[in-house]
Amino acid sequence: MSTGTQLLVGMADIKVAKGPATFTCLGLGSCIGLVAFDEQADVCGMVHIMLPEAFKDKPVDKIGKFANTGVPAMIAEMEKLGANPSRMVMALAGGAQVFKFGSAASSRLDVGARNAEATLEILRGMRAKISAQDTGGSSGRTMIVKSDTGVVTVRTVHGGETELCCLRRGRRSAAA
Amino acid sequence: MSEQTHQFGLMEMSAIREMSNIGLGHATTALANMTGKSFNMEIPNVETVALEQVPLMMGNPEEVAVGICMPIEGDITGHTAFLFPWESAQDLWRMLIGTAPETPGDIDELSASVMLEIGNIVSSSFLNAISDMSNLKLHATPPMVSVDLVYTIAASIVAEAEMDEAIALALETRLYGMDDCATTGYFLCVPTLSGLNQLFRALGIAEAA
Numbered sequence: 610m611s612t613g614t615q616l617l618v619g620m621a622d623i624k625v626a627k628g629p630a631t632f633t634c635l636g637l638g639s640c641i642g643l644v645a646f647d648e649q650a651d652v653c654g655m656v657h658i659m660l661p662e663a664f665k666d667k668p669v670d671k672i673g674k675f676a677n678t679g680v681p682a683m684i685a686e687m688e689k690l691g692a693n694p695s696r697m698v699m700a701l702a703g704g705a706q707v708f709k710f711g712s713a714a715s716s717r718l719d720v721g722a723r724n725a726e727a728t729l730e731i732l733r734g735m736r737a738k739i740s741a742q743d744t745g746g747s748s749g750r751t752m753i754v755k756s757d758t759g760v761v762t763v764r765t766v767h768g769g770e771t772e773l774c775c776l777r778r779g780r781r782s783a784a785a
Numbered sequence: 786m787s788e789q790t791h792q793f794g795l796m797e798m799s800a801i802r803e804m805s806n807i808g809l810g811h812a813t814t815a816l817a818n819m820t821g822k823s824f825n826m827e828i829p830n831v832e833t834v835a836l837e838q839v840p841l842m843m844g845n846p847e848e849v850a851v852g853i854c855m856p857i858e859g860d861i862t863g864h865t866a867f868l869f870p871w872e873s874a875q876d877l878w879r880m881l882i883g884t885a886p887e888t889p890g891d892i893d894e895l896s897a898s899v900m901l902e903i904g905n906i907v908s909s910s911f912l913n914a915i916s917d918m919s920n921l922k923l924h925a926t927p928p929m930v931s932v933d934l935v936y937t938i939a940a941s942i943v944a945e946a947e948m949d950e951a952i953a954l955a956l957e958t959r960l961y962g963m964d965d966c967a968t969t970g971y972f973l974c975v976p977t978l979s980g981l982n983q984l985f986r987a988l989g990i991a992e993a994a
Contacts, residue, residue, distance in 0.1 A: 620837035620940055635846065636936030639944045659837065659944050667951060671837065707941045708854055708929035710897035720944050749937030766849055766933050767890055 613757060618642070618657045621674035625654035625686040629757040637703035639721035641676065641728050641744070642752040644761060645683065645699045645737075646776040647692035653756035653776075654692075656683040658703075660720070661727030676727040684735075698776045699737050700761045701728060702752045704744040721745070741774035793954070796990050798831060801981075805829045805956050808914040809972060813960055815910040819903065820880040823963035829972075833954045836947060836975075840939035842957050843868060843971040849889060850874070852938035853904030854945075855928045857912060860921035860987075861980035864946040865908045868938055869970040876968040877903065889932040897930050904928035911974075919987040935971075943975060950977040 613629025620640060624632060632655040634642035641658040656679045663675040673679040684694055704725030725744040732739060741761070743750065748765040752773075759777030764770040793801075806829055813824045830842070840846055851874035854866040869877060871889070878885035881899050886892045909925050916923045931938050946952050952975045962968040976984070 620840065620943075622837075636840070636934040636940065638931075638933065638937040638941035640940055659940070660948060664951070670835070674837070705941075707931040707933050707937055708852075710892075710901065710930035720941070720948050723948075724944075747931075749933040749941075751934075766937075 616655070618655045620657050620659050621671040621679075623654065623656045623673040623679065623683045623686055625652065625683065625690060626756065627652045627690045632754040632756070634703075634752040636749050636751055638705055638707045638749045639703070639724060641701055641703040641724045642750075643680065643683070643699060643701045643728060644752070644754045644776070645687060645697045646756065646759060647687065647696045648698070648759070648777050649696055650691040650693065651756070652687050652690045652692035653754065654683045654687040655754060656680065658724060658728060661723045676724060676731055680728065680731045694735065694737075697737065698740050699732065700739065700741045700754075700774050700776065701725075702743040702750045702763050702773065705746050705748055705750065707747055707749055709747040740776055743773050793833060797985055800985070800988055800990055801954070801956065802829060802831050804915055804918055804984075805831065805958075805974065807918065808911040809958060811914040812907045812911040812972070815907050816903070816960065819906060820877065822880065822966040822968070824960055824966075824968075825963055826960045826972075827958050829956055829958040831954060831956050836943045836952065836955070839943050839955045839957075839973070839975070840936045842955065843935055843939060843973065844870065844959070846934065846936035846939075848935050849932065850935045850938060851900055852931045852933070852942070853900050853928050854931070854938075854942050855904055855908045856926045857923060857976070857980075858926055859923040860983050861915075861923055861976055862950065863952065863974065863976035863980050864942055865911065865925075865972070865974045866938070866942050867904055867907060867970055867972055868935055869968070870935070873968040873970055874900070876962075876966070892932060900930045901928045904930070919984055921983060921987050939973065942973065946975045946977070950979065952976065953978040953981060
């Protein structure tokens, strides 16, 4: 039973929708899935961030790839649909270090942690309301957001599916 | 689409394809020697795809797999990785130690080290072959293992590779067991752009833009 548009948010993608939609970020490893929701405007957006920061000496090929370009771009897309950044509630997941076995695993540069740090830094800078976050560790996460209920769920290979948070203040039952 | 991909000439692409073909031939032989089974491989797929497409290149992205990743150092830098879908990984464990973990949560030090060893031997064979052909120094660094979705593993490798330096193409192929062996695996190699240019120079081919 699905409600509204189904949106698969691939690596470096930004997807936004007004009204009921289901957003899925498949298999977030070191990547970050960030969702923002404006309940009043009923506009939801998601970005699948791959790296913390755009390269200084290289043109940005895809704006959603980097935390420092992807977050503002997603918010701008949402504003076009009538959302207001001051009303947005956000949640994020990902930033894991999935290579956990092997002598070099812990000493490698940890892209996941840097992605999470960079994203949070940007969100803090804009005083965003963060409802919940599920970052770090060594498990990949699939993040699913249903904008009609506001429920954000996170699924892992090792630990099954759990509800991360609800982005709607007045939780609506699916039957209503 | 606005993604920028580096364009290589026919000469460069066929050189990469030919070298990876030979390199992977050595890698496949190494895997066969380890397991006592026959393996074959498909002609490597060399694509200058946008990197965010790479996780979708290998079979079913939502399948659980064991991924062994090895950063390459030396004259050419980049990353190589083998991904074995869970049931194929279990086959490999049974071939090598007679028993396999039932679920990803059951992986212990021993079963992890078996995969590290496979990665070590198979990737080193690949790199040695490239090194012999080009006279460039290449060495594998200690491998790392992950058990997760194919998508998750591939995406994390691409992100880590891109974090170090720009990468321009992905080389991918499928290995499969022959006769009574149904084991399959995917090989992924993402060299850096500067590494590729080193390779082309060593081979006397015009440098990529």
